[in-house]
Amino acid sequence: MARRYDPERRQRIIDAAIRVVGQKGIAGLSHRSVAAEADVPLGSTTYHFTTLDELMVAALRQANEGFAKVIAARGGLEDPHTDLAGELAGWMGEWLAGDRTGVELEYELYLAALRRPALRPVADEWARDLAERLSRRTDPVTARALVALMDGICLQVLLTDAPYDEAYAREVLGRVIPRAAEG
Amino acid sequence: MARRYDPERRQRIIDAAIRVVGQKGIAGLSHRSVAAEADVPLGSTTYHFTTLDELMVAALRQANEGFAKVIAARGGLEDPHTDLAGELAGWMGEWLAGDRTGVELEYELYLAALRRPALRPVADEWARDLAERLSRRTDPVTARALVALMDGICLQVLLTDAPYDEAYAREVLGRVIPRAAEG
């Protein structure tokens, strides 16, 4: 049967799942499509992930981790001397510019939690992490509000094909931040 | 073939589609499931809506219209003497309380625009309408920001199972509204 020893099989399946969602959306995610993308037999995907929900949970978690690294690497959020609203607005602009496959992938998995309870803990984890990160620059209430507003702005751009207006984003993000707490 | 003359057939199919999405989500939407729900033969749904996208567009549009009526009926948004932030926060609370089938239905169709370009014009229309409605109480920039923030707050509640905190919502919505423009 030409079985190959492949200790990272599980990881490769997750990577393939992320690529599939990026290209065809969640609607195109199936055990078979992932198997084809990962170049493994069907039985392998069903063995490692009995349910598609399991696979999506793993994919969303991994996407979140990768994203968190990008944020951390950018720094800026840590430095209390930078303009927080401007920093966030610029960061969103960077994120929304160019190829949006990654953005759409992130949001599609994130929003899938609306109908798939299995994904909710992961979505919750993500929102909490980002809010906590922002809490280093402001109070928790403001941090939560910033996350919400950023989500809303991104969605309006993504859902309505409207261009991203960085000045506008900076302006309204700034309004949410109390003057006293500004860097 | 026992054909029945049914001039409102098309409308009934749309209603059925909305019920199906509410109960089983977009993933459960198919020509057959809608046909069963509407109690019409399969050929009838494929005749009136060649594509499922067409059906979703009609469903989203109808859901938006129904929602707009609810907003309009509530008044409050028109009266310049009410606290706008409090009004919006209370309205979200009302909306998120109790049975969330309707809320989830709305958002699922709305968010589906992320991957289905056919839905984007309808999503755009909805966002514009709401923003314009809010523009009667503030400037357009603030109105857009309010819509974004409300979307973000609702999503966090729906995606993470977090309870809705009306005081918090009122507080941060209030921050977005410039003092000079407050009612």
Next chain:
DNA sequence: ATCCCATGTGTACGAGTGTACATAACCAAG
């Protein structure tokens, strides 16, 4: 009255899906 065409209906086909399961290959422990 009759003709036409939008509307309505039933059925069939091929493609894709989740799932189950018998079997094979392999690593690790005894």
Next chain:
DNA sequence: CTTGGTTATGTACACTCGTACACATGGGAT
């Protein structure tokens, strides 16, 4: 070396789906 249990593989089944299409029907124009 042998045994045992995890990992891997191929195949088959039952099901749902979109789509196409031939045919029925009846209202409204002529």
